[in-house]
Amino acid sequence: MLNFDYENRTRIIFGKGKQAMVGELIKPYGNKILFHYGGESIKKSGLYDEVRSALEAAGVSYVELGGVKPNPRLSLVREGIRICREEGIDFILAVGGGSVIDSAKAIALGVLYDGDIWDYFLTKKPAGKVLDLATILTLPATGSESSDSVVISQEETQLKMGYHSDKIRPVFSIMNPELYFTLPKNQIANGVCDMMSHILERYFTTTVKADVTDGLCESTLKAIMKNALILNRNHKDYDAWAEVAFAGTIAHNGLLGLGRAQDWACHKMEHELSAIYDVAHGAGLAVLTPSWMRYVYKTNINMFVQFAVNVMGVEGTYRDPDAIVNEGIDRLERFFITIGLPITLRELGMDDSNLELMAKKATWYSDGKETPVGGFQKLSWKDILEIYKMAQ
Amino acid sequence: MLNFDYENRTRIIFGKGKQAMVGELIKPYGNKILFHYGGESIKKSGLYDEVRSALEAAGVSYVELGGVKPNPRLSLVREGIRICREEGIDFILAVGGGSVIDSAKAIALGVLYDGDIWDYFLTKKPAGKVLDLATILTLPATGSESSDSVVISQEETQLKMGYHSDKIRPVFSIMNPELYFTLPKNQIANGVCDMMSHILERYFTTTVKADVTDGLCESTLKAIMKNALILNRNHKDYDAWAEVAFAGTIAHNGLLGLGRAQDWACHKMEHELSAIYDVAHGAGLAVLTPSWMRYVYKTNINMFVQFAVNVMGVEGTYRDPDAIVNEGIDRLERFFITIGLPITLRELGMDDSNLELMAKKATWYSDGKETPVGGFQKLSWKDILEIYKMAQ
Numbered sequence: 129m130l131n132f133d134y135e136n137r138t139r140i141i142f143g144k145g146k147q148a149m150v151g152e153l154i155k156p157y158g159n160k161i162l163f164h165y166g167g168e169s170i171k172k173s174g175l176y177d178e179v180r181s182a183l184e185a186a187g188v189s190y191v192e193l194g195g196v197k198p199n200p201r202l203s204l205v206r207e208g209i210r211i212c213r214e215e216g217i218d219f220i221l222a223v224g225g226g227s228v229i230d231s232a233k234a235i236a237l238g239v240l241y242d243g244d245i246w247d248y249f250l251t252k253k254p255a256g257k258v259l260d261l262a263t264i265l266t267l268p269a270t271g272s273e274s275s276d277s278v279v280i281s282q283e284e285t286q287l288k289m290g291y292h293s294d295k296i297r298p299v300f301s302i303m304n305p306e307l308y309f310t311l312p313k314n315q316i317a318n319g320v321c322d323m324m325s326h327i328l329e330r331y332f333t334t335t336v337k338a339d340v341t342d343g344l345c346e347s348t349l350k351a352i353m354k355n356a357l358i359l360n361r362n363h364k365d366y367d368a369w370a371e372v373a374f375a376g377t378i379a380h381n382g383l384l385g386l387g388r389a390q391d392w393a394c395h396k397m398e399h400e401l402s403a404i405y406d407v408a409h410g411a412g413l414a415v416l417t418p419s420w421m422r423y424v425y426k427t428n429i430n431m432f433v434q435f436a437v438n439v440m441g442v443e444g445t446y447r448d449p450d451a452i453v454n455e456g457i458d459r460l461e462r463f464f465i466t467i468g469l470p471i472t473l474r475e476l477g478m479d480d481s482n483l484e485l486m487a488k489k490a491t492w493y494s495d496g497k498e499t500p501v502g503g504f505q506k507l508s509w510k511d512i513l514e515i516y517k518m519a520q
Numbered sequence: 521m522l523n524f525d526y527e528n529r530t531r532i533i534f535g536k537g538k539q540a541m542v543g544e545l546i547k548p549y550g551n552k553i554l555f556h557y558g559g560e561s562i563k564k565s566g567l568y569d570e571v572r573s574a575l576e577a578a579g580v581s582y583v584e585l586g587g588v589k590p591n592p593r594l595s596l597v598r599e600g601i602r603i604c605r606e607e608g609i610d611f612i613l614a615v616g617g618g619s620v621i622d623s624a625k626a627i628a629l630g631v632l633y634d635g636d637i638w639d640y641f642l643t644k645k646p647a648g649k650v651l652d653l654a655t656i657l658t659l660p661a662t663g664s665e666s667s668d669s670v671v672i673s674q675e676e677t678q679l680k681m682g683y684h685s686d687k688i689r690p691v692f693s694i695m696n697p698e699l700y701f702t703l704p705k706n707q708i709a710n711g712v713c714d715m716m717s718h719i720l721e722r723y724f725t726t727t728v729k730a731d732v733t734d735g736l737c738e739s740t741l742k743a744i745m746k747n748a749l750i751l752n753r754n755h756k757d758y759d760a761w762a763e764v765a766f767a768g769t770i771a772h773n774g775l776l777g778l779g780r781a782q783d784w785a786c787h788k789m790e791h792e793l794s795a796i797y798d799v800a801h802g803a804g805l806a807v808l809t810p811s812w813m814r815y816v817y818k819t820n821i822n823m824f825v826q827f828a829v830n831v832m833g834v835e836g837t838y839r840d841p842d843a844i845v846n847e848g849i850d851r852l853e854r855f856f857i858t859i860g861l862p863i864t865l866r867e868l869g870m871d872d873s874n875l876e877l878m879a880k881k882a883t884w885y886s887d888g889k890e891t892p893v894g895g896f897q898k899l900s901w902k903d904i905l906e907i908y909k910m911a912q
Contacts, residue, residue, distance in 0.1 A: 129534075129759060129762040129763065129766065130535075131534055131535025131536065131538070132532070132533075132534045132535065133531070133532070133533050133534070134531065134532050134534075135529075135530075135531035135532075135692075136528070137527075137529060138527075139525070139526065139527035140524070140525070140526045140527075141525050142521075142523055142524045142525070142526075142778075142779065143522075143523025143524065144523065146523070300527075336759075337759040337762075337763070338763075339742075339743040339746060339747060339763045340739075340740060340743040340763050340766050340767050340770065342739075342743075343738075343739025343740060343742060343743050344736055344739055344740070344770075346735075346739060347732075347734075347735025347736055347738060347739040348732060348735060348736070350731075350735060351731040351732040351734075351735050354731060355731060367521060367728075367729040370521035370729075370779070371521065371729070371730075371731045371732050374521065374732050374778070374779065375732050378732065378736075383775075386534070386766070387534065387762070387766065
């Protein structure tokens, strides 16, 4: 196990009807808040009105900023920062999925910063003073409700960049499985794939010994798959949603990667897809992950045998480890298909015209120089191009 | 899954040599601290000198209070509270195992409280303002380094009482596996049993569906047993210690019980043992847990089949679920024997003279009235007496 230093302040308030507490929960933190959200879905569902009532009942005044889109945009973040400064906002409430929460995190990071918010994403410099934020999660997927990370897209340059800081973990997040009953099937599937990927990126490691987190990763992956199949038949199963939503938080709150070298190649490769094609992050991951696995598994075949046996339930008594691994990857791919995910770039509507560009962008390739991607196996742009081609 | 509300502020700093950071880590919290510890072991190991140097280098002044004994005493807690008040102490550093940390938690709870500290344990009333505390863990076992709980013994009345509050979670805990190399074999085994019991008390539940935490519990139990056997052969195996120590924290930081009805009968029954006989908590749990399992398993035999198969590796294809369960419990008992734990009350030096007294104390039995114990199956004093007898 590697050394680690872990702290996660996010309070998780989990269960039916808990969104009604939001006003009282915010009171100790904020006098005037930014109520940040996406499109019309929270208005249709009634959540928008519930939140407004709760804030008003608690005497918390607020300014609204809706309009967050998937792959949240830098332009709206800048607008949010401007509003917060003009209105003297001291706290942000994000009501939505990962995009809304990430947009809120970036605004929280920028309000009290003298320079331009994009600096943080380009330089990865330590966060200064940050506004506190909280969330009501409406789409379990990204784990942003208790993670230290934020991903923002710059529209003009088609750059999608991440940033990490413990300071942008929400102070609390409210999770009510009933809020997820109305999600469309493709969003459920994308979310499931995103959270599985958060675990797989941590699981495949060069760290030789990490039994506890190996087991936490494996058992959480199995619980997600089991309950995703239940949701695939009945998207209003409270218990299945509770398991999937809770797993989504655990998948990305940092715990499952403690003391482990991590990978993150699939996320980097996928960010290039969604930056150019604006595809759903989870769908992109479903396409790339099996190909990545087939490309890299010989680097540490034992780790992939363990995955195939412990997670995908392949019988571990075969003679041939390659056969075990390939059966495990095939089963993962079949699981993705079952819940309605794409497994090829073509299904995402992509041809091969940008593969080399994306592979080079992923590694910052320029004048023969590049930054290899991935902790499990270092990938050059040529490796990534191969993986993109395998995923076509 | 049941509703839950979870927050855990404890920062975990994990790895070789991390105790050298303690002075700098405390600086933002405390000007004058209580340095609380047990006996001579930290002096022999050199840790005592290391801590003093680190505090002095950081300019943190301190008052020492050693002398914490296993099953930490109310009398020393009261002395600690008196010292903190007289000396104007604003932070407590516990350097030791669970007893030292629990003693520090009780002191932290009492310093700013007007009444007598024992009130909290008797009434369970909400904590008022509490001093911050931190720990350097020297014995992985109780999980107190990031738990919300404290257990203190009242010598005169032979009462051993617990208390819970998020306010007594340490602000940080330093865990260095190298500090555990010198622990004697029986303390390792007791610690392993204690952390396993923390998981088992959460695992056996009346909550029908809890896949994620089922899996977290099962995988953590397996990782503990695997690595405890390695330590049994080589008590200086860094990697095995890292796994066991990290698992001990996870076992009792609250995560594994989220959304689950919990049991805690074995802990309650064991507290009566150690209150009268001053036996090691882990040893008492090793004796009682298998008997408790045999006594209650028919309440939900499926849960125990799952335990036998998923944790103890019993083949799940037998015809007879009772046989599977009993094989699972037998394997757990054999594991305890292998690492040197007692499995009978006789081995703890106890005869049957206090069994009825302890069973009645466990349920507060008085004038025919009692408070049943345990969430998985409610146990009367007569049930508990049966379990004590089975464990003889």
